[in-house]
Structure formats: structure tokens, C-alpha cells
Amino acid sequence: MKNLILLIVAIFAITTLVSAQVDPSAIKKDIKSINKEESALKKEKKVERKELRKLIGAEVSIQAKQQFLIDFPNATNAIWKRANVFDEVSYTNNGKTWKSFYDNEAKLVGTTSIITFAELPAKGQKNIKEKYKDYSIGTVVFFDDNEFNETDMLLYGLQFDDEDSYFVELTKNSKKMVVQVKKNGEVIFFKDLS
Numbered sequence: 001m002k003n004l005i006l007l008i009v010a011i012f013a014i015t016t017l018v019s020a021q022v023d024p025s026a027i028k029k030d031i032k033s034i035n036k037e038e039s040a041l042k043k044e045k046k047v048e049r050k051e052l053r054k055l056i057g058a059e060v061s062i063q064a065k066q067q068f069l070i071d072f073p074n075a076t077n078a079i080w081k082r083a084n085v086f087d088e089v090s091y092t093n094n095g096k097t098w099k100s101f102y103d104n105e106a107k108l109v110g111t112t113s114i115i116t117f118a119e120l121p122a123k124g125q126k127n128i129k130e131k132y133k134d135y136s137i138g139t140v141v142f143f144d145d146n147e148f149n150e151t152d153m154l155l156y157g158l159q160f161d162d163e164d165s166y167f168v169e170l171t172k173n174s175k176k177m178v179v180q181v182k183k184n185g186e187v188i189f190f191k192d193l194s
Helices: 002-018 024-053 062-071 122-131
Strands: 076-082 087-093 096-102 108-115 136-145 153-155 158-160 165-172 175-182 187-192
Touching: 062 076, 062 087, 062 096, 062 108, 108 153, 122 165, 122 175, 122 187, 136 153, 158 187
Parallel strands: none
Antiparallel strands: 076 087, 087 096, 096 108, 108 136, 136 165, 153 158, 165 175, 175 187
């Protein structure tokens, strides 16, 4: 969705520049207008997300359980729980422990697994070692997004854009935090856990 909006903005800006002589202040005005519209759309999407994400009742959805069997037919030891916004299932698949999250429509949002620091993209490892050299590295979580579901994920109590990412817990003295590592190795502060 964001990429589509940015593409439309870029096409609009290029078309404006290529067309007959245009006053640069008019272009800036158009860009400001588009940015305001984009901001309003983002706010509206956040409100919709919050409303869509709430689950009703205490029981895990039968549809989520059925979809899980389709999504992960070789999974074993499935343990389900209903959380505020997702039906969550922990299980074993191919000898590894996973956790999958299903939304209020019983669609897979994404899957997490605990991995090692060495499994992070090399650039992400380097960035963490440089930027957070005095920190101890704790749990590393890989989030594998279901690209076919627009529902954003919620980890560590924060909602984030749905894309494959890594989350690394870091500790220094009594300070504990989580950073998000993108697939390209970019490291972004995610949340303070202290």
C-alpha cells in the first residue's frame, strides 16, 4: 500500500516536472497536499487496523485451527491460545519450534521462530556490533510475514508494517531494548523493555 502511494506521488511529481513550464512553488504545494492526504490515509488505516484486530471471545477459532492444518500439514505438538488480537499456535515443524499468528478472519498473519545472532543478515550483525558494541545480545526472533495478508503484526506490544524482519533483544546494565533488523541489514530501534 505504501509503495503504491509513493509510486503515485513519484509519477505525479515527474509528470508535473516534464509538462510545460511549471512554477517550482506550485510543485512544492502539490507535494505538501499529497503528503497531507497520505498522512490522513495512514491515520485512517491505523484506526481500521485496531478495529479489525480485536478478537471476540475466549476460545480459539475453529477456522484458524483448520487453516493451520492446511498451512502446516507436517506440524506436530500444536498448542493454541487466544490473545487479544490473534489466535496463536506454538508447534514443531521440521525439528524447529515455531509460533504462528492468525487474525480475526482465520488468515495467517505471520510466523516467528527463535534463531541465532549468526543467522541475521551480515550487514545487520555488523551494524549491531558497531552501534551497540557495549550491549549483550539476547533473544533473536525472526518474523516471516504472510505477504498475502494485509494485517500488520504485533510483537513486543507494538504494531509494525508487515514485512520479514528480525528482532534482537539487547541488554546493557539494567537497560533492555529491542532493535528491528530489516532483510537488507538496516537496524532500527524498536522498543525499550526496561
